[in-house]
Amino acid sequence: MEYYTLGRTGLKVSRLALGTMTFGDDWGWGADDAASRQIFDAYVEAGGNFFDTADLYTNGRSEEMLGRYVADAGLRDRVVIATKFSYNAEPGNPNAGGNGRKNILRAVEGSLKRLGTDYIDLYILHTWDRVTPVEEVMRTFDDLVRSGKVRHVGLSDVPAWYASRGQAIAEHRGYEPLSALQLEYNLTERSIEDEFVDLGTRHGMGVMVWSPLASGLLSGKYKPSQGAQPEGEGRLITTAGSGNPAFEKFTDRNWAIVAELEKVANALGRSMAQVAVNWIANRPGIASVLIGATKVHQLQDNLLALDFDIPGDLLDRLNAVSALPKRFPYSFFGPELQGMLNGGATVGDKPAGYAPRIITRGGGTGVGADDVPDTD
Numbered sequence: 001m002e003y004y005t006l007g008r009t010g011l012k013v014s015r016l017a018l019g020t021m022t023f024g025d026d027w028g029w030g031a032d033d034a035a036s037r038q039i040f041d042a043y044v045e046a047g048g049n050f051f052d053t054a055d056l057y058t059n060g061r062s063e064e065m066l067g068r069y070v071a072d073a074g075l076r077d078r079v080v081i082a083t084k085f086s087y088n089a090e091p092g093n094p095n096a097g098g099n100g101r102k103n104i105l106r107a108v109e110g111s112l113k114r115l116g117t118d119y120i121d122l123y124i125l126h127t128w129d130r131v132t133p134v135e136e137v138m139r140t141f142d143d144l145v146r147s148g149k150v151r152h153v154g155l156s157d158v159p160a161w162y163a164s165r166g167q168a169i170a171e172h173r174g175y176e177p178l179s180a181l182q183l184e185y186n187l188t189e190r191s192i193e194d195e196f197v198d199l200g201t202r203h204g205m206g207v208m209v210w211s212p213l214a215s216g217l218l219s220g221k222y223k224p225s226q227g228a229q230p231e232g233e234g235r236l237i238t239t240a241g242s243g244n245p246a247f248e249k250f251t252d253r254n255w256a257i258v259a260e261l262e263k264v265a266n267a268l269g270r271s272m273a274q275v276a277v278n279w280i281a282n283r284p285g286i287a288s289v290l291i292g293a294t295k296v297h298q299l300q301d302n303l304l305a306l307d308f309d310i311p312g313d314l315l316d317r318l319n320a321v322s323a324l325p326k327r328f329p330y331s332f333f334g335p336e337l338q339g340m341l342n343g344g345a346t347v348g349d350k351p352a353g354y355a356p357r358i359i360t361r362g363g364g365t366g367v368g369a370d371d372v373p374d375t376d
């Protein structure tokens with residue numbers, strides 16, 4: 001297992017983080033206590049140190065189970081625990097959810113209690129509530145860090161402008177800066193490439209990606225070669241029709257991506273899950289990949305995702321089938337219009353050696369402004 005510093009911090013995290021949204025069977029598509037503990041043990045055994053949970057997950061049970069496993073193994077100082085707030089905990093009470101100061105200070109106490117710890121390594125706003133000013137979030141984050149209850153802070157599922165403004169406020173007011181952005185990214189969902197990869201690498205936020213297998217669609221469980229329609233078991237079948245945008249994956253476009261992934265995986269002699277995780281982990285600017293599992297054999301499969309390279313021709317096929325159309329204004333940043341800005345002169349990035357290369361995969365750790373990798 002390799003470790004990288006997260007964002008512009010000294011916090012060392014595994015490149016593969018363990019998502020624990022499946023800890024607990026309360027939602028009908030998770031793992032029971034015995035299976036979750038097996039998954040935890042296998043991940044620790046493989047050298048992993050980075051766990052992700054949320055107060056929302058399995059109604060708080062995920063935090064409680066993770067905290068118990070960490071305590072039983074005596075690992076609190078070895079592991080890095082990220083948890084999240086935003087989702088409402090009390091029907092009818094709008095201040096028991098969202099991102100206002102009152103809810104953050106309520107939520108953090110609940111998470112600390114369920115996790116059985118006196119500090120959270122990385123505390124993350126789960127989802128933009130569309131109303132709370134980012135100034136209020138950043139000031140509250142800073143108070144939590146100063147109080148010792150939280151070590152580092154981050155944002156998940158927010159617009160890029162909101163995260164960028166939050167980071168600028170932190171820098172100018174001397175607040176604790178954002179160290180992580182948690183976002184969906186996989187072969188079927190590449191929207192973050194337009195804004196978030198540059199944002200994270202330039203401004204010190206490690207991009208941690210969730211649902212690298214598109215909630216199981218890319219796991220190898222659904223194989224176009226074995227039938228025109230997805231069938232069988234798994235989260236995506238259980239949650240069909242739930243209306244949750246993260247689970248609406250069975251589209252014609254996505255099915256074409258799964259078909260190409262299957263062919264590429266066969267050509268490599270690797271599982272589809274390994275190829276999908278490898279692809280995402282090696283995209284520019286990706287700090288950590290949150291892998292998830294309901295069974296220990298799935299985790300063991302996914303943990304082998306980083307010990308091979310996908311050759312260029314196969315990579316091109318995955319990139320091509322999953323590419324999104326370039327939207328405005330990003331369509332203006334290609335070589336044609338950029339050439340017009342430079343009067344026809346060839347202008348490249350800084351010459352080699354101009355600035356020290358900093359760990360880009362860790363999300364940029366300092367002199368990173370000139371070190372933003374190209375996206376295709």
Ligand SMILES: NC(=O)c1ccc[n+]([C@@H]2O[C@H](COP(=O)([O-])OP(=O)(O)OC[C@H]3O[C@@H](n4cnc5c(N)ncnc54)[C@H](OP(=O)(O)O)[C@@H]3O)[C@@H](O)[C@H]2O)c1
Nearest residue numbers: 019020021210211212213214215216219234235290292298
């Ligand atoms: N910030 C956010 O909004 C957000 C949102 C979602 C997730 N997350 C985080 O990201 C973590 C990972 O997300 P995810 O669970 O959606 O990841 P994922 O990798 O896209 O999906 C994992 C699921 O795919 C199936 N699977 C995984 N490996 C497999 C294999 N080798 N063979 C067959 N099936 C396999 C399992 O589900 P089945 O067995 O049921 O098919 C597993 O639960 C979560 O635990 C959570 O920590 C964050």
